Amino acid sequence: MGEINLYEYPISPFSEKVRRVLTYKHLKWHPIDCHYEDKTNLLAVTKGAWTRVPVLEWDGEVVYNSADIIKWLDRKVPANRVIPDDSRLLIELIDNWADNTFFMSILFLTIPDLLDGVGDAKLKANREKLIGMTTAQMRERHAPMKGQLGSYEFFDGAGFQKRQSMARKDSRSRVGGDFNGAQISSRS
Numbered sequence: 001m002g003e004i005n006l007y008e009y010p011i012s013p014f015s016e017k018v019r020r021v022l023t024y025k026h027l028k029w030h031p032i033d034c035h036y037e038d039k040t041n042l043l044a045v046t047k048g049a050w051t052r053v054p055v056l057e058w059d060g061e062v063v064y065n066s067a068d069i070i071k072w073l074d075r076k077v078p079a080n081r082v083i084p085d086d087s088r089l090l091i092e093l094i095d096n097w098a099d100n101t102f103f104m105s106i107l108f109l110t111i112p113d114l115l116d117g118v119g120d121a122k123l124k125a126n127r128e129k130l131i132g133m134t135t136a137q138m139r140e141r142h143a144p145m146k147g148q149l150g151s152y153e154f155f156d157g158a159g160f161q162k163r164q165s166m167a168r169k170d171s172r173s174r175v176g177g178d179f180n181g182a183q184i185s186s187r188s
């Protein structure tokens, strides 16, 4: 089988879903680090159809939208199935809710810490504009929720680790350094 290219951002939670499935299936991939403002490579690989990450390219096929990528991967590589046949519809329902509804409420809890961790002022300004709130406003608005969920590493973002242990070191992308479960890199 040919090589897998994953167009992604290091801090993208949707990319992280796909990275975790690739890792679970013991697949190696080339991370192609996309720029949050420059969509040139995303437009090129999807022939103008999609400007978001993640996008997966494998054996000449291009798949986008994390849930669709995961479904496609599960069919192509049945080992270590993540979507059992008998729960397919239930998983689809939960996935839809998590990606489109739950994600929005949890975003404000996780994004301030993620952005501060990266330490890239331009990225921070870009994301604040996209979301329509400063990270300070996000923190203030969600302080009570954070208080209640604070003991859950998963919710408060402290435990977010980019899943890149299986990513190839000889990647032609701009992501480099230690690939052993390293914390988020500063190149988003």
Ligand SMILES: N[C@@H](CCC(=O)N[C@@H](CS)C(=O)NCC(=O)O)C(=O)O
Residues within 6 Å of the ligand: 009, 011, 012, 013, 014, 015, 036, 051, 052, 053, 054, 064, 065, 066, 067, 099
């Ligand atoms: N439904 C899509 C959502 C993907 C998405 O919104 N990705 C974000 C990054 S986490 C993105 O590319 N946003 C546009 C941008 O950053 O300019 C999926 O599941 O893949």
